[in-house]
Amino acid sequence: MKGSEGLLATAAAAGVDVCFANPGTTEIPLVEAFDQVPEVRAVLGLSEGVVTGAADGYGRMTGRPALTLLHLGPGFANGIANLHNARRARTPIVNLIGEHASWHQSADAPLHSDIESLAKPVSGWVGRTSSAAAASGEFAEAYLAALRNHSPATLIAAADHMWSQGGVPATAPAAPQRPQGDxxxxxxxxxxxxxxxxxxxxxxxxxxxxxxxxxxxxxxxxxxxxxxxxxxxxxxxxxxxxxxxxxxxxxxxxxxxxxxxxxxxxxxxxxxxxxxxxxxxxxxxxxxxxxxxxxxxxxxxxxxxxxxxxxxxxTGSAAEEPPHAERPEVVAPAGPLDADAIAAAIVLTQPENSIIVNEGVSSSASYPAIADAAPAHCELSQTGGAIGMGMPVATGAAIARPDRPVINLQADGSAAYTVQALWTQARESLNVTTVICSNSRYRILDHELQRAGIDDPGAAAASMTSLADPAVDWLSVARGFGVEAVRVTTGEDLLKALGRAHGEHGPHLVEAVL
Amino acid sequence: MKGSEGLLATAAAAGVDVCFANPGTTEIPLVEAFDQVPEVRAVLGLSEGVVTGAADGYGRMTGRPALTLLHLGPGFANGIANLHNARRARTPIVNLIGEHASWHQSADAPLHSDIESLAKPVSGWVGRTSSAAAASGEFAEAYLAALRNHSPATLIAAADHMWSQGGVPATAPAAPQRPQGDxxxxxxxxxxxxxxxxxxxxxxxxxxxxxxxxxxxxxxxxxxxxxxxxxxxxxxxxxxxxxxxxxxxxxxxxxxxxxxxxxxxxxxxxxxxxxxxxxxxxxxxxxxxxxxxxxxxxxxxxxxxxxxxxxxxxTGSAAEEPPHAERPEVVAPAGPLDADAIAAAIVLTQPENSIIVNEGVSSSASYPAIADAAPAHCELSQTGGAIGMGMPVATGAAIARPDRPVINLQADGSAAYTVQALWTQARESLNVTTVICSNSRYRILDHELQRAGIDDPGAAAASMTSLADPAVDWLSVARGFGVEAVRVTTGEDLLKALGRAHGEHGPHLVEAVL
The missing domain is CATH 3.40.50.1220 (TPP-binding domain)
Structure with a gap:
């Protein structure tokens, strides 16, 4: 058994069932092992921001770590921003980084870099494999660390440890219990x-x-x-x-x-x-x-x-009834759209048990303000402020819970960071409906300029907050990545578009023009 | 004068004329300063991989550092992969990272992270501002380090040092000379x-x-x-x-x-x-x-x-004539496309003084093999192996040399990493023609599986190298980001499409289906 197979078998025995991946040459032995250990499903992302954000979404919905499979320092680096959010969300994740063969690391080949230095700021645990035989035990250590620290853990796996014979599955680690409160x-x-x-x-x-x-x-x-x-x-x-x-x-x-x-x-x-x-x-x-x-x-x-x-x-309040609380009343939006209208349309159409992924940024607050009027649901939000989490987290949440509709309330500026996630949604036929709040601005920066006393920014500063020239055509981008899309400009049309999207299987995108 | 203005004025005095930027709240004082120091042109990228790759392309063409303006640790992290390539290319770049106000850093706000740990692997120099007054001198140090080390240098600028009064332009640093050989x-x-x-x-x-x-x-x-x-x-x-x-x-x-x-x-x-x-x-x-x-x-x-x-x-060879060398003969491609046909079409149509940005990956070698048949040009290639450099580097090269046509020979898998660069090409009306080698595969990984002895990979491994289901529709993606695009499947049509693209101002994309 190769080192890669021993490691992956250990992961499967621990209950890991998904690996979000963007592999390269140093990960080939782990790619091969996916066919030997079919309990772990490999899900490809077109860039590592998608991969790590999806692992965050998966972990938030299950409480269990997904694997990520990433390519050396630079591949890992592309995933750092969404691992930063995962660290703030306290999501368990195990990152597997394929590293050069142990004897090749000192040669300073083009892709060589200081992986530990990159990994530490977003990992509660960082370690390296030491041999094909030891790799599965080292994986078990990473897995436990991810659960114990409620954080990504990163295992750097040398290619030769993965391709060499001598792998042995380690005993499946049991999930640690949280200590009781003091x-x-x-x-x-x-x-x-x-x-x-x-x-x-x-x-x-x-x-x-x-x-x-x-x-x-x-x-x-x-x-x-x-x-x-x-x-x-x-x-x-x-x-x-x-x-x-x-x-x-x-x-x-x-x-x-x-x-x-x-x-x-x-x-x-x-x-x-x-x-x-x-x-x-x-x-x-x-x-x-x-x-x-x-x-x-x-x-x-x-x-x-x-x-x-x-x-x-x-405090003697265990048996009391919670006090009655009024729930907000939500009126169907009509006419031109704003952030409140988009939130209202989502609340009025979201199916029972939806998962709402909210990266609305300047439009984010409108949804939770009225969400108590909606059917049972959960909301996953921006934890760490690293933008570009919405589409990847929605992707991972849908992989974790294929039985639940996922609705991604998504700012346009942030969407542009990791829009590649739509391709994974199309490839895996995920029930994700993305609602782009399309204002063609970094609106939050307009607010921040005002807070800094700049009510009338000069042309150069103003150009740094505008995404209008050219405006991103979200329909074309979505279709390019294989996702059906429509554009709406009124509350009435948004309600209709959401109703249609929720009624059909697979991913949809609605560009809601503000 | 604010600290941000003093810093930017020092950059302008040193000859810095471009700042590739994706700013956030902590960079607002520097965004404001762009209007006070118009010598430095701010160019917006939709994600930081675009920003740092563009700075690499700019630096490779000019030998002078461009600035990047990046948002805290996570924003910087998104740019690490292309800074890795820049480090391998020995490109001078000065990264400005906006950091929380100095008194806010210990509060562990959501976006706080260990920026130094992230920056060191890709920076020959890392420093922090210490006050509004000192920031311009600290910038000068970073600028000189970038030139002396032929490497990115990273200055972490606290928001309060940038927004406070007391900024003073420092003496413009002169570019250091290379030491003579031994x-x-x-x-x-x-x-x-x-x-x-x-x-x-x-x-x-x-x-x-x-x-x-x-x-x-x-x-x-x-x-x-x-x-x-x-x-x-x-x-x-x-x-x-x-x-x-x-x-x-x-x-x-x-x-x-x-x-x-x-x-x-x-x-x-x-x-x-x-x-x-x-x-x-x-x-x-x-x-x-x-x-x-x-x-x-x-x-x-x-x-x-x-x-x-x-x-x-x-060795007494200073005055000799270089020996005569045969140049390759290039035949116009006809019929279905392969990597050689694409390279031939580029060589036969590229205008005098073109800049070729080659991230063809498995198709990369075909171009340099025949490029000596082309008119005078330069080729910028993949230096560090972190994929996703092609479109950003082409963008930065076009900003550096608006007088020269830029042709980006681009693998599809790598293109999907940083395709957002097309938007900057459209916004700035850059003369970049992107040729996507569209094989809907990570072809290089097929080769690597074969080298590992896997001639007939299982379904799971095979799915990790396939981008075919769904195939990315590059025309839609390009149009979504504002770039004209055509799809060709034959040598004849590729020649025509390239001729047309080179004859028109602004960016174009040609999807060459293999």
Whole structure:
């Protein structure tokens, strides 16, 4: 058995069933092994940003690592941006990077580079194979690290270790358990909630992925006379008729401070202390109202759901009914489109159990603001700010859950980064409907210029935010990559186009012109 | 004056006239400054692979650094693959990475990452700004490092250093001179050439960029009873009626050994000792015939042209006529297309002074094999093996030399990496004609599977080399990004399509179906 087969058999035994790949010469032994280990399905992406973003989408939907197969340092580098987002989403992924044969690495061949230096910023674990026999054990270590660290782990596999005989499957590693929350932390939070002040629970991570977790948090907050909010940029948020609405923190720091105003204590439940996305003149990094005390229910690696259940017991709110919450009313959009109209059209047409992948950027906030009116669904959002995640994450989510429709609310500027993902959607006949918010601008940069006091930018600055000359023809691009596409300019037509797309198998793209 | 204006004014004073950019929020102060310092023209790319590849193409054509403007670690990461190629091409580039405000960096905001770790593998110099006042001097340091190291240099500019007042333009740095070659090394090579053995001069770097350098090398070799070869993957090779043909070393190691067989001594003239692109079972890293002695005329940073001229003096070959060399005869292609037919069509139609950007991958070798039949031109090739360089490098070369037609011989698999470059070609009305070698395969991987002994790959392995289902419709993709396109399947039609493209202003794409 070759080293590559031993490694892949170990992956299969651990339950890995998908490898998103863009292989080159150094990965040929692993490419061969796909036919020996059919439990691992290889899915090709036309560039590595697609590959790593798809692995992120897969991992967010399953909690299990997909493999990626990437070509040396430069191939890996193309996937770093979406691994950055995956790291922020706390998604387990195992990257396999094919490396030159061990004896060839010192020759400084053209593709040689310092792979560790590239990998470390986006990997909780980085290692190298040491032989054909040891490679499967080294894979098992990477696999466990990805689960334990909730992060990409990167194994650099020398071509000769992969092509040589002597591979042996290692014992399949069992998924590690999250450590339970610290009783003292829980007790302290219980004391805060009992103090008769006005606390707010900030939910994130595991908690917003769990309908029961959300309900528990809402009960606890109600009993304490407080409220709940969700942190921005969650990997996955569950919503639906049985789940209480949880408003999401806004984007700009002034608005975050305002949203938290009037609360006495901030209780982090699977969330981090809010941090401003960027540093702005005169704004603090952590935009909290002055005097607000911050408490953490459980460490970031601990089981926040368990801690939350324990907190509910302590505060006597375990058995209470969550308070009734109004759901937004959504009116069918008519006439010219804007971000709100697009969000409304999605909410009104999305099938039960849809997966919403939201990389709307300047149009992103419109959807979660009304999404509690939609049927049961989950939303995967921008976690790390590296644009170009939407189409790849949608692709991976659809591979992970072929039984669920995927809807990708997608800004046009970001779409242009990784539009190649449409080809994988076509090749794999994935049920992904992409809605391009086509404003032919980097609209967010217009806002940022205004914030910097530039209301009337000069021609050079203005040209850096415009995608209008020429406007990208998204229909042509989509068809070029094999995906059916239509263009709409009104709410009425958008509703019709979405209805049609959801009724047909396979990928669709709707260019919604703003 | 803001820090950003001081920095950009320093760049302008040093002669920087182009900044390839894909800015985000942390680069807003530099975006604003483009209107204050109009000497630096900002050129937008839809993704950072376009931006850095364009800077490589610009630098290869001018010898001067262009700026890139990139957004934090993830934005930079998207540009690493083409910076890897630039490093191998020894292209000077100055990367400006906008970083969070200095006081915001410790907050671990979503886009925060270890930028240095990402930058070091592709940068000869990495630094950070320290204040608005110091930033221009720090830029000057980066600029000089790019020229001195023949490599990208990366300056990480904190947003607050850029937006704060207190910027001052620094003294414009003067371009450093290359050190002269070592007299003793030159004398030793002269002795080798006088020994009556059969030497071969391997040309690369500066030497193949210089018609006079090539002529001198050919004279020296002829006088010594030897020959000349060019290393593979040169940044720029000049060719034309007045320049003697220099065969290029082949790709696979067995063929390299065969090409060098029968020569006694290998003299490196601006080139490196040949290294196998990948490590193969039973093949050495350096595929030289046994017993071949290797001599270096000048260190890699030294002035190889000066050393060559000195060598010509010493060997008494300075005044000789270069021996007459036959030029290939090229027959007009007819009927179905293959790689040779595409190369022939390009050679027969390319206008005088064309710039050929060759990322043909499995079709790459056909062009240089017959290019000595073409009018005067230069060829920029794949230096580092990170695919996706062709379209961006062609874009940057056209920005650098608007007076010269650019022809991009482009593999389809690689084109899919950075096809967004077409948009910049359309936006800037660049005279680039892209010829897609459309075989709907990663053909090079088919070869590599065969070399690994897999003549009949299984379905899973075969699917990793096929781009056929669906085949990318390059006409639609090109039109989507604003570029006129036609599809041809015969030599006759390809000749016509190229003739038409060269006769019209602006970018064109020809999909040549193999």
């Amino acid at each position: 009783e003292q932390q829980i007790a302290e939070v219980a004391k805060v909630l009992a103090a008769g002040r006005r606390p707010v629970l900030l939910l994130g991570g595991q908690v917003v992925e769990s309908p029961e977790g959300i309900r528990t948090a809402v009960r606890i907050a109600a009993a304490a006379g407080g409220a709940v909010l969700a942190e921005r940029g969650s990997a996955r948020v569950e919503r639906g008729p049985g789940i209480p609405p949880v408003p999401v923190l806004p984007y700009f720091p002034e608005a975050v401070t305002e949203a938290l105003q009037g609360y006495s204590d901030l209780v982090l439940v699977g969330a981090r202390t809010p941090v401003s996305f960027f540093g702005y003149k005169g704004q603090p990094s952590h935009p909290l109202p002055s005097g607000m005390a911050v408490h953490e229910l459980a460490d970031s690696d601990a089981d926040a759901l368990h801690a939350l259940a324990a907190l509910a017991e302590r | 007299e003793q090394q030159i004398a030793e090579v002269a002795k080798v050439l006088a020994a009556g053995r059969r030497p071969v001069l391997l040309l690369g770097g500066q030497v193949v960029e210089s018609p006079e350098g090539i002529r001198t090398a050919v004279r020296i070799a002829a006088a010594a009873g030897g020959a000349v070869l060019a290393e593979r993957g040169s940044a720029r090779v000049e060719r034309g009626p007045g320049i003697p043909p220099v065969p290029v070393l082949p790709y696979f190691p067995e063929a390299v050994t065969e090409a060098l067989q029968g020569y006694s001594d290998l003299v490196l003239v601006g080139a490196r000792t040949p290294v196998s692109f990948f490590g193969y079972k039973g093949q050495p890293s350096h595929p030289l015939p046994s017993g071949m002695a290797v001599h270096e005329l000048a260190d890699s940073d030294a002035d190889a042209l000066h050393a060559l001229a000195a060598l010509a003096e010493r």
